[in-house]
Amino acid sequence: MIIEDLALLDQPNQQFQGFGLIRSAQLAQTKKGDPFYNLSIAKGKKEVPAKVWSELIAGQEEEVKEVLQEGRVIYFEGDTSTYQDQLQITVRNFRASKEDEVDTADFLEMAPERIESLQQELEDYIALIVDPLIQEVVSSIYQKYKKPFSSYPAAVKNHHSFVGGLLYHTVCMIRLGLDVSRRYPGINQDFIIGGITLHDASKVIEYTSYTAPQYSVPGEFIGHISMSSMLVDREVQKILSDRGEKAQLTKLEQEAVYQLQHCILSHHGRLEWGSPVEPKTLEAHVIHLIDMIDSRVNMIERGLADTPEGAFTKVFPLGKLYKPSMDE
Structure with a gap:
């Protein structure tokens, strides 16, 4: 039986003929020096590793490279197998899809809530910021990057790696x-809203696209954490320029800016996890912990989605996890 929908592949020894979106494509070499491609091919939530071996490449390297582009939908035929307990496809034949054959949007995984509703909700939250300088900085940066902010993923892999994932x-x-701020009145809500809004904002610069995101040159050199803090500094300088030639921040304004930047710079929590600094304020600690909660809940839910009830499965990078049985 030939399967024509990538989302239906679920076991070895299945034959596939159909379309898929190339999420990633890396040219590699076997131990003998023969070229092959490691692909990740997707449709919606389904993403399957695939191999294109040297016999399909030899003599037409440039043509193959042109077809196997990240973010492109291709037609391919192949057979499934398992490698290290993971389903994969060995490609037998492939070609570029024709313009009128498929709609790339049909192959993209979308956020579970409407983008327009999420945009409005975020803008309502930003409007709650009381400090006028922080409100202006956060609102201005969000509005400047609103379009990519609403389409880019929150990560290349693992968590919220879908269209609108950053916004969601x-x-x-x-x-x-x-919710946490309501239970602990000592938390400054301005920094919670502002810090969270901007903590990953520069992922729209760190990644190359929203359809098949890879790391950009500034993403590799600098990273989203530092770049997001830089966005704050640039916006503050613009505000000062608008105020006048010799304008300066007041002492309270300067401290507020530092605290906002600190929430951004410390949100990974530890130096070994990529934070330039570790949290030194209550709000910075809260943001780091909330980031951990939300990313891991999404990671676990996505990792267990196709796991049978009452079974264990490996979810990278969290290890082996269990999906409980549900009572009827």
Whole structure:
């Protein structure tokens, strides 16, 4: 039986003929020096590793390279097998899809809530920021990057790696942040909203696209954490320029900016996890912990989605996890 929908592949020894979106494509070499491609091919939530071996490449390297582009939908035929307990496809034949054959949007995984509703919710949260300088900085940066902010993923892999994932992750974190703030009145809500809104904002610069995101040159050299803090500094300088030639921040304004930047710079929590600094304020600690909660809940839910009830499965990078049985 030939399967024509990538989302239906679920076991070895299946034959596939159909279309898939190339999420990633890396040219590699076997131990003998023969070229082959490691692909990740997707449709919606389904993503399957695939191999294109040297016999399909030899003599037409440039043509193959042109077809196997990240973010492109291709037609291919192949057979499934398992490698290290993971389903994969060995490609037998492939070609570029024709313009009128498929709609790339049909192959993209989308955020579970409407983008327009999430945008409005985030803008309502930003409007709650009381400090006028922080409100202006956060709102201005968000509005400048609103379009990519609403389409880019929150990560290349693992968590919220879908269209609108950055926006969805941000809104989910603020929802948690406001719940925590209501229970602990000592938390400054301005920094919770502002810090969460901007903590991953530069992922729209760190990644190359929203359809098949890879790391950009500034993403590799600098990273989203530092770049997001830089966005704050640039916006503050613009505000000062608008105020006048010799304008300066007041002492309280400067401290507020530092605290906002600190929430961004410390949100990974530890130096070994990529934070330039570790959390030194209550709000910075809360944001880091909420980021951990939201990213891991999404990671676990996605990792267990296709796992049978009552079974264990490996979810990278969290290890082996269990999906409980549900009572009828």
